[in-house]
Amino acid sequence: MTKSDLKHEITIDELRKHDNDSDPWFVINNQVYSGTAFLKDHPGGAQSIISAAGLDTTDEFMAIHSETAKAMMPGYHLGTLDSAAKIALSEPQSEVASNEPRDAFLNPRSWTKAVLSSKKKISADTIIFTFTLEHETQTLGLPVGQHLMIRLRDPVEREAIIRPYTPISEMNSKGRLDVLIKLYLEGDIGGKMSKAMNSLPIGHGVDFKGPIGKFTYLGKGLCSINGTEKKVKKFAMICGGSGITPIFQVFRAVMRDKDDTTTCTVLNGNRLFEDILCKEELDALLWGNEDRGEVIHTLTKAPETWKGLRGRINGELVQKHCEFHEETLVLVCGPEALEKSIHVALKEQGWNDDQILFF
Template identity: 60%
Template structure:
C-alpha cells in the first residue's frame, strides 16, 4: 500500500519478467487505462554484469560470457509514475515481449507452453482513506486472497476478456465488487453474558476488562505489547471504549480481538455504560489538571492562528485559569469530534506544543489535509479547521508508553532507563512529540543529554516549529545537532537534501558511536516513513528495544 499523505510526487513501479528458452525480454510495457496506451519500462539483466566484465580468471578457471547472447535469468524492470496518476486509475496492467516478438496476450486462455496462464498481469488499485492499496491476482503459495479470488466469489467470469468485470450493453464494463466484510472481533460460539458488576471488578490495572460494541475483552495478555502502552488499556478498564477503539485501530488489530474476547455485556450493563460518556458530574470541583485518562473532558476553542497555508495552531481554554493540562513530556492526548451528519466519532491523537506547565490554555499544532482531485482530505483536520471560535472539543488522556522524566531519565511502559543521547527522527507534523522532549532537554541547563534531530520535509516552509528549534539549537550547541532535509530544496538551501532513508541514517545515526544502552532513537512521522526508517535502522545495527515510535 502507498500512503498519500506526505508521499513523494512519483512512485517507482517495479517487477521482473522471464521469456524462457534463453530468449531475452526486450520490452516491458505498463498501462493505467486498460491497455489504451502503454509506457515503456526500463529493463536490467543482472547477468549482463558478467558479459560486461569480459574475460576473468576466477577460482582457477576462466570465465567468459561476452559471446553468449542467450538470457536464462529473470530481468528486472522499473518505471516511475506519478502518484496522482495511480490514484486516478483502477488498475495497472503489465505485458512483456521477447526478442522473438512473442507478446503476452490480452486474454486468459489455457496454454501448456504459456505456463497455463500467461495473459497481461493486472494489479488492482483501490482507495482506502489516505492510502492506495495494490492487490495482486493471487497470494503466494496457498495463501488465500487476491483480486481473482474476490471476483470469483462475487460471481465474475475471469475469462470474459475484462478480468471478470461485468459487461452491460455498450457501456464501459463495471467491476464486480464485493461488499467489504465486517471484521469479526468475537469468538465463534461464545455466548457468555457479563454483568456490569463483573465488569466493575476489572476496572483497575489487574486483569483490565473493557467493552467494544457491547462485547467484553480482557486486555491483560496484551499489556506489554500494546503499541500505545499499558496505560491506554488501564484507562479503558471497566469502560465502553467503542469510539476510541474503532476510530484508531487498524483492521489487523481488530482481527486480533477474537483472542481476547470473553463474553457479551448484558442489556443492563450496556444501558449503564451508555449514560457515562463525556463529563464528570457537574458538581465536581475542577481539578488542578485538566486531562482525565478515563473520561472525555471539554475545552473551548479560544483562538485559531494560521502558521502556513495548511497549518494552524488551535488554542483551547481549559476549565479554569489556574489549571494545567496534566500531560507528561513525551505523551499525547486524544481529540474527539462528531461528524455533524452521521454523528460518527472522529478521534485522532495529538501532542500539544504548549508548555506542560502552562496554565489555563493549551496549544495544538494541526496540519490540514485538504480535499484534492486525487484524494479526500483528512476527516479530523478538516473538521478542526471548520470549527468556529467558542465551540467545545472533547479531550482524553494522557496516553503513550514513553515519558521523559528529565536529565536523561525516561520511562517506557513504566520501566525506567538512563540514556545519554536521543536521536530524534521526524517528518512533517511528526515534529510535535519530538519537540516536547527536545524542548525539555534544552530548557534544563543541568540536563547534559545530547540530542540529534533529523527533521524531514518537502519544502522549507513546511518545517514546523523552526524558529523555536533554531533558537534552542543556537543556545545549546554543546548538546544539540539540528539537521533539516528537504525533498524539494531551493537553490540556496545549505541543509541536507532528500528523503530520510538509509543513506542519511547511515551517515547521521551511526550505531557504533554509542555503547550498549547509551542512546535511544525517537521516531514520529507518516506510516510509510516509520516503516522505512525502522527497516534501515535495524540494518545498520540498532535494536528494536532502542527504538521508540510515537
C-alpha cells in the same frame, strides 16, 4: 471481532471486578474483551488499556485502530454484556460534586471539554489551534513525551472522529492549550479530522482525553517506557512533517534544562522549506546549546537557495548522524512509510528494538 461460538453473558458486577490495572477488561459494541495481553507491548502504552478498564471504549477503538488490529480481537473476546449490564454501562456516570476546581485538565478515563479561543495559520496547510481550559490556573496535566486524544463529531454522519495529537504548549502553561495540526483538505480524500477542525468556529467546545503513550521523559536522561525506567545519554530523533511535535516536546525539555547533559540529534524531513514546522522554536532552543543539540533538516523539493541537505531521510543519513551506541534511544515519528523504512535501516545497522521508540 467476536468468537462466533462464544455465548457467554457477562454481568456488570463481573465487568467491574476487572476495572483494574492487573487484569483489565473493556467493552466494544457491547462485547467484552481482555486487555491483559496488551499491557506490555501496546503501541499506546499500558495506560491506554488501564484507562479503558471497565468502560465502553467503542468510539476510541473504532476510530483509531486499523483493520489489522480489529482482526486480532476475536482472540481476546470474553463474551457479551447481558441486558442489565448494557443499560448500566449506557447510563452517564455520576461525579462527586465539588466546588474545588481541578488542578489538571486531562483525565485518562473521561472526556473533558476545552473551548477554541483562536486559530493561527503558520503555513498554507498548518494551523495552531489554541483552546481555553476550564480555569486560568489549570495546567494541562500532560507528562513530557505523552500525547492526548481529540474527539469531534462528523457534522453529517455524527460518528465520532478521534485522533491523537501532541500539543506544543509549554508543559507548565496554565489555562490554555496549543495544538499544531497539519490539515489534509484536498477533495474527497481529505481527512475527516482535518475538515472538522478546519470548520470549527471560535468559541466551540472540543473534547480531550489523556494522557496516553508508553514513553515519558522524566529528565536528565531518565526515561520511562511502559513503566520501566531507562537511562540514556543521547536521543537520536527522526521525524517527518507534523511528526516533529512529540520530538519537539522532548527536545525542548532537554534543552531547557541546563543541568541535563543528554545530547540530541534531530533529523527532520520535509518536502518544502515552508513545510518545516516549529523551525523558529527549534533554532531558539539551540541558541547556547550547540554542544548538546543538533537539528538537521532535509528537503525533497528544496529551492535553489537552500544550503541544507536534499532528499528523503534514509539509512545512509541515519548512519552518518546517529552513531550506534547502547545508551542512545532513537525516537521516531512521521508518516508510516518513513517509520517502516527507518525501522528496517536501524535494524540493519545493529540497533535493537528496545532502543527504538515510535510515537
